[in-house]
Amino acid sequence: MNDWSIVALTLRTAALSTLLIVPPALAVAWLLARRTWFGKSLVETLVALPLVMPPVATGLILLHLLGRRGAIGGWLHRALNVDIVFTWRAVVAAMMVMSFPLLVRAARVAFEEVNPRFEQIARTLGATDARVFATITLPLAARGIISGMLLAFARAIGEFGATILVAGSIPGRTMTLSLAIYNLVQLGRDPDAFRLLGYAVVIAFAAVWIAEATTRRHR
Amino acid sequence: MNDWSIVALTLRTAALSTLLIVPPALAVAWLLARRTWFGKSLVETLVALPLVMPPVATGLILLHLLGRRGAIGGWLHRALNVDIVFTWRAVVAAMMVMSFPLLVRAARVAFEEVNPRFEQIARTLGATDARVFATITLPLAARGIISGMLLAFARAIGEFGATILVAGSIPGRTMTLSLAIYNLVQLGRDPDAFRLLGYAVVIAFAAVWIAEATTRRHR
Amino acid sequence: AAASLTDVMQEIAGAYEKQSRDRIVFNFAGSSTLARQIEDGAPADLFFSADELKMDALQKKDLIVKETRVSFISNSLVIVGTMIRRPPELIGKKIAMGEPSTVPAGIYARQWLTSIGLWKQIEPNVIPTENVRAALAAVRAGNADVAIVYRTDVEPVPHMPRFMVSEGPRISYPFALMKNAEQPDAARKFLAFVKSPVAMRIFEKHRFIVHPFKVQ
Amino acid sequence: MSVVLRDVVLPLAHFTLEVSVAMSARTTALYGPSGAGKTSVLELIAGLRKPARGSIAIHDRDVTSLPPRKRNVGYVPQDDALFPHLSVRQNITYGGDLDDAVINVLDIAHLLDRGVERLSGGERKRVALARALLSHPQVLLLDEPLAGVDTELRARVLEHLVRIRDEFPIPMVYVTHDLAEANVICEEIVMMEKGRVVRE
Amino acid sequence: MSVVLRDVVLPLAHFTLEVSVAMSARTTALYGPSGAGKTSVLELIAGLRKPARGSIAIHDRDVTSLPPRKRNVGYVPQDDALFPHLSVRQNITYGGDLDDAVINVLDIAHLLDRGVERLSGGERKRVALARALLSHPQVLLLDEPLAGVDTELRARVLEHLVRIRDEFPIPMVYVTHDLAEANVICEEIVMMEKGRVVRE
Numbered sequence A, B: 001m002n003d004w005s006i007v008a009l010t011l012r013t014a015a016l017s018t019l020l021i022v023p024p025a026l027a028v029a030w031l032l033a034r035r036t037w038f039g040k041s042l043v044e045t046l047v048a049l050p051l052v053m054p055p056v057a058t059g060l061i062l063l064h065l066l067g068r069r070g071a072i073g074g075w076l077h078r079a080l081n082v083d084i085v086f087t088w089r090a091v092v093a094a095m096m097v098m099s100f101p102l103l104v105r106a107a108r109v110a111f112e113e114v115n116p117r118f119e120q121i122a123r124t125l126g127a128t129d130a131r132v133f134a135t136i137t138l139p140l141a142a143r144g145i146i147s148g149m150l151l152a153f154a155r156a157i158g159e160f161g162a163t164i165l166v167a168g169s170i171p172g173r174t175m176t177l178s179l180a181i182y183n184l185v186q187l188g189r190d191p192d193a194f195r196l197l198g199y200a201v202v203i204a205f206a207a208v209w210i211a212e213a214t215t216r217r218h219r
Numbered sequence C: 001a002a003a004s005l006t007d008v009m010q011e012i013a014g015a016y017e018k019q020s021r022d023r024i025v026f027n028f029a030g031s032s033t034l035a036r037q038i039e040d041g042a043p044a045d046l047f048f049s050a051d052e053l054k055m056d057a058l059q060k061k062d063l064i065v066k067e068t069r070v071s072f073i074s075n076s077l078v079i080v081g082t083m084i085r086r087p088p089e090l091i092g093k094k095i096a097m098g099e100p101s102t103v104p105a106g107i108y109a110r111q112w113l114t115s116i117g118l119w120k121q122i123e124p125n126v127i128p129t130e131n132v133r134a135a136l137a138a139v140r141a142g143n144a145d146v147a148i149v150y151r152t153d154v155e156p157v158p159h160m161p162r163f164m165v166s167e168g169p170r171i172s173y174p175f176a177l178m179k180n181a182e183q184p185d186a187a188r189k190f191l192a193f194v195k196s197p198v199a200m201r202i203f204e205k206h207r208f209i210v211h212p213f214k215v216q
Numbered sequence D, E: 001m002s003v004v005l006r007d008v009v010l011p012l013a014h015f016t017l018e019v020s021v022a023m024s025a026r027t028t029a030l031y032g033p034s035g036a037g038k039t040s041v042l043e044l045i046a047g048l049r050k051p052a053r054g055s056i057a058i059h060d061r062d063v064t065s066l067p068p069r070k071r072n073v074g075y076v077p078q079d080d081a082l083f084p085h086l087s088v089r090q091n092i093t094y095g096g097d098l099d100d101a102v103i104n105v106l107d108i109a110h111l112l113d114r115g116v117e118r119l120s121g122g123e124r125k126r127v128a129l130a131r132a133l134l135s136h137p138q139v140l141l142l143d144e145p146l147a148g149v150d151t152e153l154r155a156r157v158l159e160h161l162v163r164i165r166d167e168f169p170i171p172m173v174y175v176t177h178d179l180a181e182a183n184v185i186c187e188e189i190v191m192m193e194k195g196r197v198v199r200e
């Protein structure tokens, strides 16, 4: 278990989790921004819960759901013979749940700030709702959405509390940077912990830089 | 230590931390949104760090800084005879650090989305920079900023990892909802944990609802 | 395995993998987290706990193979920070320790202090932390006078004064095979290796107290 | 009957718009003082506002409950509403393909690869006009399309609109403040005031 | 000499604006085809764009390096740029106090408590005009202020502008496409084309 494999695992899982939450988060954000419906505040609270709850609680709930005896995990085990808990899939799942609220909020505000006038005009030009969304709403909200993705990605990298419960801290398989740093701190090996922290900082810097470059292009 | 005192402590510290980060977060966000300067990406990365680092690491760094022998804590202890670590002040400090990045990001995007045209026209009408900011930029960015404050508040409520390090888990003094829930979970007292979780959910719902009502008025 | 066993278990596994084709996969976390995971059906073959109570709980739920349960590694508490010669000197000092109802180190410390009749007097000054490391960090930051931690947690040549708790509770590490182990045979082999003299030396190197007479 | 509004009612800030009008000519000018409700009428036809009551028909098809995209209108709004994130070329081809004739008449060939935030006021108007024309509409709704366009160009664009009018059976509803302009291009003038049609 | 631009240079998309002009009359019309650079000249005077070279003086004071807020101009932009989050009243009092005379002439008394998103095109223009007039400017910069304002109102507003011109020593720079309008109000006409002054 060398440094590089930890960094690679962390990058892979954080990137995957960020990409996986984009479609549902955008859908929820759009519904929150552009539609009024019964129970809207409830759904919003529900989405914000992983932020409000201590990570252990989120982790426990996930463990119940995704474990072999849980509702989702049990089904996956029986039907597809896929295990979640204690695999990298659990890492991704924990990251997804914890960063979901950040992306939803960011995307929601971004959608709200898009002037509906442009969407209307696009419709008079014959565009379907899907085309309006893809060519007008989404690009105009891009800055906020990318910023939200950056937040989500950063949060995924830093995710610890829920991950250690559902994914464990298995070197080479589920031990991300955060978990490894925690372990090193526990053992009193601070210099090693700081070395790994350095990698996290470098990743954060790269992510900030990429987000910056992407939004600049979008202006 | 009854439920109510835990809820009150949590609400007080989370609200205070959210209010305290507003001025510096808005200042940083504005500088990031409206100025180009050397080292901008660096500052942005720095701001995002509490998100990327595992909470233990943030907590340890805070403990170093705020402890009686730390740079900030030492000065406060000598000059004002104020202790931070293991008091409610440490709870607030941990919450502030952990939610700061969320508010900065949200406010930054909000400022960027304000059309500079309106600020220009306000200037031709004789408004000083301060007045332009207060009467044009800020209100036009209000929706995004309030949304960011909601995120920050929710994150403060859920904050656990850094808090337990710098503030300890002292019943009646620093034990917030998150810390109490963690404790109950560790003890295997799940029904009690779920009761406290219920309070957290209610608080989240109220916060979402207030944010909603405030932004509606701002349209 | 318990997080406090990370280094030592990895070294033992390294030694084992040199002589066997089996690969050892660890999951390191707090003992109560691990117990939770096992209760929720997480796949595990062996459990190296830092807490007898957690193992008792699993045994009561019939999740472990009773005959395989062994405890031959133990630890003891030390008080570090300011110089303490006799336990009553703790009164009035700010004491950082693991949370006394959930963290094993804290539970042991509380048991010990209760047994010598000091607990009531010092309880108001206790600063509960999430783990041993945080207690140590609190002392270093100057916000606690002393910390009660495991002897394995402090370097052998510290600049800190220390008081060894000799009459404290028995702090032992129970190991056992899980009932629903997926590879019970390989797991038994590794458990046997952990009980071998080679492993003993590694435990000792990491400052654990070994009771070889308990290994049959 | 190209565009018919029957007993259309729409509450506005100070009065309620109540309009019944049949625009049968190929080109109809909508004329009236500021705040009379001209833009509101266009947006009702385009489907961007929903009437409280009444029905709207385009080419004898009842469109009252059709979404804007199925109404086949080419709408040039008063605030040009160019898509801010698209280039001029992407803006005008949003609803249909490029057509050199339109580009030339509107004199926007040199602007095609520009971002729309770097256009002058008159240039924006012409781009908005091109965008509506290229979407092959069945009815053109022009809300002061030549405000801010200089006299010389205005004459040329008007000429082109007349040609469109004569070559294609696209009826036009043309909002203007300029009676002279209305007379050049329109066969019929509808005058509005405070939400009512006062003269046809 | 009210407004003087000396060797002012500003690179634009297709050409470089190069202007030297002294606007000495109380009212100067800036006239020229779309894209000539008229708006750019106003924004240079207002300080919203910085010239690459040259100097700008208002009332014999060099303002080239002054920020917009110290230039004391009343600018009515082509896109009215009303503050979207403020009511009409808050918009027009942003730079100075209410003045009934201005409100009456522009016929906006009934709009005062409205949000600006619920105004018609012509109403917006008038509000923008009121906002600039109420800020007590030393020079008025009007970018097609009457585009989209109906004929009747236009006559009244023009009349009012003439009165302002006669009563106060506020010089005006008036961008327009309408030569007739220019002749009513302006004593001097500056013609621009492709970034140059072609005739004064």
Ligand SMILES: Nc1ncnc2c1ncn2[C@@H]1O[C@H](COP(=O)(O)OP(=O)(O)OP(=O)(O)O)[C@@H](O)[C@H]1O
Pocket: D011, D012, D013, D014, D032, D033, D034, D035, D036, D037, D038, D039, D040, D041, D078, E117, E118, E119, E120, E121, E122, E123, E148
């Ligand atoms: N969204 C709205 N809600 C309520 N009232 C509105 C709204 N938009 C405009 N109005 C009001 O409705 C009336 C008609 O507006 P409309 O935009 O149709 O006028 P118009 O004839 O196009 O005027 P102009 O020539 O100035 O553009 C005006 O008095 C205006 O203030």
Ligand SMILES: Nc1ncnc2c1ncn2[C@@H]1O[C@H](COP(=O)(O)OP(=O)(O)OP(=O)(O)O)[C@@H](O)[C@H]1O
Pocket: D117, D118, D119, D120, D121, D122, D123, D148, E011, E012, E013, E014, E032, E033, E034, E035, E036, E037, E038, E039, E040, E041, E078
């Ligand atoms: N931000 C900009 N950067 C570069 N070029 C610009 C920018 N804004 C406008 N232009 C170009 O500069 C030229 C002059 O623009 P300006 O807005 O001054 O014209 P105008 O005379 O006001 O025209 P109109 O009567 O159409 O409003 C135009 O060709 C325009 O495309």
Ligand SMILES: [Mg+2]
Pocket: D038, D039, D040, D078, D143, E120, E121, E122
């Ligand atoms: Mg209108």
Ligand SMILES: [Mg+2]
Pocket: D120, D121, D122, E038, E039, E040, E078, E143
């Ligand atoms: Mg212009």
